[in-house]
Amino acid sequence: MALIDFLISIFGATMLLLFAVRLVQNSIERIKGPEFRRLLTQTRSPYRASIAGFFLAILLQSSAAVAVLTSGFSIGGALSAATGLAIILGADLGSAFVVQMLSLDLHWLAPILLGVGGWLYLKFNTRNIRQFGRILLGIALIIVALGMLRATIEPLQSSELLPAIEAFLAADPVLAFFVGAVLAFIMHSSVASILMFGVAVSAGALSLEVGVVLVLGANLGGALVPMWITRSMPVEARHAVYLNVLLRGVTAALFATLYAKSLLWFLPIAQLGIIGTHLGFNLLLLLYLPFVSLFANLMIKLLPEKPQADSTERSMLERSLLDEQALKSPSLSLISLRREVVRITQLNEQLCREVLGWFISGSQPNATLLRHDSQLVHNAGQAVRQFVTRIPSKQMSKTDFKRMRDLADYALSLEAAADILVQRLLGVIETCQKEKLNFSESGAKELQSVAEQLLQNMTKSYDLLVNEDTESARELFRDKDELGALVGRSRKRHLMRLKDGLETSVATSELHLECLSALKELNAQTVSNAYPILKREGQLLQSRLILEG
The missing domain is CATH 1.20.58.220 (Phosphate transport system protein phou homolog 2; domain 2)
Known part of the structure; x- marks a missing residue:
């Protein structure tokens, strides 16, 4: 019976977290949707493009949403593959920054956001004010959902179930890496999955070692989400998304392998904690920015655009x-x-x-x-x-x-x-x-x-x-x-x-x-x-x- 209660609680908290993230994302898109296209398509420098992606991911609470927008704008050549990759790399860092902010203990802020957000949504008829109210409600629900996750996971420290799972994953880092990737993909949100891993580690239900590998896997899983969503789009729309999966996946797998072989090598980063490790990993990926044009050209050669049968x-x-x-x-x-x-x-x-x-x-x-x-x-x-x-x-x-x-x-x-x-x-x-x-x-x-x-x-x-x-x-x-x-x-x-x-x-x-x-x-x-x-x-x-x- 205790297991059923745990599964119901974890399912409810996870669904609330996903709903809250989507609520914030949709509300911001409704307010500023047309401006996003102008912001992204008018940016040519990879560094400026990554900055645009960074702030856009913070607004949308999702790097996957930015990647899908980028793919849509790439159709017809409005956005090059190189610029698209730079935007997505910046967006992934912005998403990691969002995770960092949401991981703070903000339980005191939830009632305030719920009150103000509900008041704006119910008492005003102006579209943008109502949408801003929805944004505040979404952020409050994220905080509430994280609290529910923490309250559900903390009692498991004294149980036998989670330590057994943790020991199993610790013995097989490859499996832990793929578990993190699969969970992030199934949840369709790297933000939600990494926040969940962070709560589990902070509650003592998972060790830092397993948590880091899960987070690295979640980085791959989060990159797979836009690849799945854009699977029916033209080839030119998917170049940047495929590049992100390759660069992020290979780098994450390399880090997970090195981490499993030598904890001492990875200790300075791991000491930052789960969320800090995620932020540091995405910051490190910006080293690819000077080479985005080279990567894009290689991808275009591997996956050339199909001739238009106009x-x-x-x-x-x-x-x-x-x-x-x-x-x-x-x-x-x-x-x-x-x-x-x-x-x-x-x-x-x-x-x-x-x-x-x-x-x-x-x-x-x-x-x-x-x-x-x-x-x-x-x-x-x-x-x-x-x-x-x-x-x-x-x-x-x-x-x-x-x-x-x-x-x-x-x-x-x-x-x-x-x-x-x-x-x-x-x-x-x-x-x-x-x-x-x-x-x-x-x-x-x-x-x-x-x-x-x-x-x-x-x-x-x-x-x-x-x-x-x-x-x-x-x-x-x-x-x-x-x-x-x-x-x-x-x-x-x-x-x-x-x-x-x-x-x-x-x-x-x-x-x-x-x-x-x-x-x-x-x-x-x-x-x-x-x-x-x-x-x-x-x-x-x-x-x-x-x-x-």
Whole structure:
């Protein structure tokens, strides 16, 4: 019975720790997500890149999250493999610094953070204030979870179970190394696993020798997490992640071997304790920074990028997925319709990234290709309307009929979004190019921020089309309002610049306001699939979102 109680307690404390780490990470991503891309992709020096990764990992409480972001930004060449590796090395050090801070005895701080965080989350409607409240709640829950782990493990000092396991691991350092790697990988968090090892050692349930080997293994396991998450991404997105696994894994295995053979050799570092050893190990890995370009070139030779089959991929994307044979069955018709709407979102995403790339990075859009893709969206929307009229809707359940109607409505919204992109925003870009006009520095940054937020909302919206998660729909609804507020602030600042007589603002005033209006409307059309989900779940009033209690 005591063993069952222990397993239940350790499971509950571990899950709370993982939940708290994820809560902090998600909340920070929601507040500063668009800025992360700008921070990472505009950094070229490996040393500056590692500093950016260091602070980003502290914010996100996870080096794996930074590695996944880096992989995503590497697609299309926005981020080189060398810079990506430098970012990840810095992020691993930042994650180790987070572990160092959280390992301190901060039990007195938990009630304060819970009180302040809960008050901010419950009493304010402003999105960023509420998210900051969630961050404070997450940090408080991490402290609480560590306390639960400590209280669960401490009584085991006098038991026979853990000393037996400890003796078994001490006799086989290779096994201990792989146990640490597997636990970190299963938990999907090196921060949580190393904190757990630190608690076990500090409570006397594990020896320092075994703890160090477990931590070294956890460094490998933590590096494997982003490799697993990015396994379906293009090859160029995985170069930096694979390099990190190789460098970290080989170095950790070497240290574990040396440590097992000669405790005296490793004693100066081991005296720092479990957490200090982890921090020192990641600090030592920064010695690889001067050689990131060399490592990246070798990795690219080992794993060359696959030749882009643009014509084949585009040809497949241009083919309708509406199946005439599916019309014989209402359920098959709905599946076919959903697949076609997903295809339209892919076409629309290409349009968005091509046009909004001009506002974000100054890349020149291909107007001919954009107009071609816009026509494809219109053709697909028309085909969807014709297909829906032929579906045997009388044989459908009420739920399926509503979903069919919602999918058809979203296809209409995507058509409207394509019009905004090509007729309005592309028109502004062409006018600026033709008349050689430039937005003011402040105005350009404001438009960049709006465009980045819109792209983030677009990604969430298209994910929502597949998962139909109510909480994600609520968050997307809030993001829509946040973008509207961002547009409103930009309008006010623009008018202030006009009042001050800023020459560039006067020259591009009409274009700036047109862009803001178009971007706001484009966002509304893109995220419109959140409405039926919220309405279906009773989460919408007639005029506004129901506030959480």
